Amino acid sequence: MKQLKDLLFGVSISAVSGSTAIAVGDLCFDSRKVGEGDVFIAIKGVEADGHRFVDGATRKGAKAVVCETMPETLNDGVTYVQVSDSQQALAIMASNFYGNPSKNLRLVGVTGTNGKTTVSTLLYHLFKTAGYKVGLISTIRIMVDDTEYETNLTTPDALTINRHLSLMNQDGVEFCFMEVSSHGIAQRRAEGLRFEGAVFTNLTHDHLDYHKTFAAYRDTKKKLFDGLPKTAFALTNSDDKNGLVMIQNTQARKYTYALKTYGDFRAQILEQQLDGQLLKIEEHEVWTKLIGAFNAYNVLAIYATASLLGLESMEILQGISQLRNVDGRFQHFVSKKRITAIVDYAHTPDALKNVLTTINALRTGNENVITVVGCGGDRDKSKRPVMGHIASQMSNTALFTSDNPRSENPGVIIREMEAGVEAQNLRKIVSIEDRRQAIRTACKLANPGDIILIAGKGHETYQEVNGVRKAFDDYKIVREELEKQEANA
Template sequence: MKLREILYGIDVLDFRGDMDTDIEGICYDSRKASEGDVFICIKGFSSNGHEYASKAYEKGCRVFLVQEDIEVEGATVVKVENTRREMAKAASNFYNNPSKGIQLTGVTGTNGKTTITYLVKSSLESMGRDSGIVGTIKTYTGKRDIESERTTPESLELQQYFHEMVGNGIDSCVMEVSSHSLELDRVDGCDFKYGIFTNLTPEHMDFHGDIESYMNAKEKLFHMTSKANIINIDDEWGRRIYENVKCAKAKRISYAIREQADIMAKGVKISSEGVKYTMVTPDYKIDIELSIPGEFSVYNSLAAAALLYATEVPKEQIQRSISLCKGVPGRFESISGKEGETVIVDYAHTPDALENILRTAGSFAKGRIITVFGCGGDRDTTKRPVMGGISQKYSDVSIVTSDNPRTEDPDAIINDVLGGMDTQNQNYQVEKDRNIAIKNAVSMAKEGDVVVIAGKGHETYQIIGSEKIHFDDREIARKYLEVK
């Protein structure tokens, strides 16, 4: 491909070199650079790619996309205002705009994104349609499962995945779209046909600064869609987004349990076995069942069913496909003990998610709720005391432990959590070692008790400092259940 084709639609501020240079690939990591690549100099939070241009040059790169001046003799240099933003367009051009050939759905919001993407994928598979997925747990391209490092990949990898999907005959993909990816232009160049909004509660305040900015980042998705935006209007921020996108080219479809909406869940019944309700649409009513308990399961399944409705899937198939969904790894994943105790492992790492999980567990527990949780390091600190208060309020015993401390002192993180707890109340413990914390919780659980292990869910590792060690909450819980 010629350089001029890759630069199509990109606002070039300055240029020197040859527009007809043949391009073999694109990269932004000098360690992966090779001859014939365009090297894109990304100015990040912790490093500046412009400082690695010489290393990319040594690897054979002779074309550079920059936003700062660099000195590379005899190379073609293209200067733009923002290389991260333009990389998304360049990557899409290089891979022949692959998302145009896919029914691409973006799901955004604080909680529920992963579950909704899995519900949609599972539903499509039950109808004989293979679907791609991009999200927190993995990316699936039709032939490859790629473990995820972040919720939404960098734009270059994302376009490569779409390209693989098209090559593998995939015509549909559902992906989680994080606020970071929207704010940092990772999803520019994506041809979203549908968008789903779940809910919004304070999260990533270390990055966005305030919840208004957080909402504005999420809202960007719904100005990028072409067919329909499916929005939860029981959520106050969802109602605002619904109003804000009324002039967008995509039609609006509201969903709710309580507010009057286009698609509603009526007659909701929640038990330890799952949820049942009647889905009411402008055209018909159908009964929905899902074997995952909790009100959040009503919202998640309603959003997935609303998307299927918007894509004109027959009502009988919607009803059947949702009922066949069996859950998501690390999302309210239940493990039964020999003595009648239950362990639930969940990814809940926000105040709202933790409260939802604990209230749901409390609705069917015959005994005590014993909670093990911590908060991640190098992340939003404002939620830590809030989560401490929530755990203490909805648990009979709270065990505060370490999550992924990363480069922070685990004791300092735990102290932040304790700042929201009544330390005069004796219903909590502190155990920094997560392994021992889980052991203690499982050991004290008796018949009818529910142990909730929150924060890591599907993760099979713990990040301590810069080291990633193997650690799976589910494995640890099963080990201690076996020896009881």
């Protein structure tokens, strides 16, 4: 049992009813999980307001309540703590609850629209290869050295983060690499964490359904750097027009990386093939299995971060040469009939353009590019016509289909994508709501040498329709369809 007053250390408190010198159990922000003696933190969420469940939490045995608005009726024997921001309070209390585990790690946060998963995951693998105990908190998984934990949020809630950081402390983990999303920053999930460094990859059109404006989206990302201590480093992509904005107010040591402009760390693409590319980083050449200019930036960010954390250049380059693509990030195979299938998480206009630019740069001229793409439901609608335009403009054939339609009508989403297609490209598009049927059609259209891109879902192994998730793996399905068709040919 822990003292409530100790858990509240560092929290901005407006008012208190009752004593904070009491022993309490767990922290909960879901009233359904409250147990006897726990602390319930009432969060005002996007879909529900936790303040509505305060009475229910106290009936279930909550000994303390942290809230932004005091209830009209205060129960005897319950301590009520009013704060200005419950999400911030939860994060600070979670850190205190687990003994501030980030202070015992060399924690690096990675943020940006694209590249977060690749950079953080491959840094994890690089440092593992170098012989260190390493942690990872990413979209795909949480790793406590060799132990894997599943996750479905880019930046998990503050309790989940600190619980796993605590497990890393127990396991002797030295380094941890963590994706930090704009949602996670806006919802204060990373408050109370001590970062040794932060990395900015890029900023493009995304999440405007949540942030409303691009400026708000940008400024949310920037908060990660604004909060860094003087002892930390801030590494930014200076080729991105928002790169220097990210670090303009940080107290941390500032570093830049670039392919096109000046940077403290620089790289050049010397050669590209479908199985990798040759890069020149500083004065050294290195072959990497990661393909495309966007991955050249990712590799350079990895190199720079590892350098700033103290690894030697040759050790880093040797590790980079062994890195492989992250699941669902330009993950590809070549069928028996020489049809190349690529699965990529590209779900933003910029990511889709980057992948198709890479594919087109690798073509010898005779191959057709067949793109299967959709847009997620209940998300930023303004990017749908842009995605439709890019896919139809940069592919020989574009099949518009469902992504995760969630509560939206998939046909409506597809029509919004079609609205971005220019007249001369209308003949190149085919709209098929059923995603498996769209992938099957792409396989039927492909001839030897052609390239099929399945974009949007990447590593996801499900499709969400009307609140129900069903098993769906793009990579597995395109492989099955090509093998089936080639066996019957």
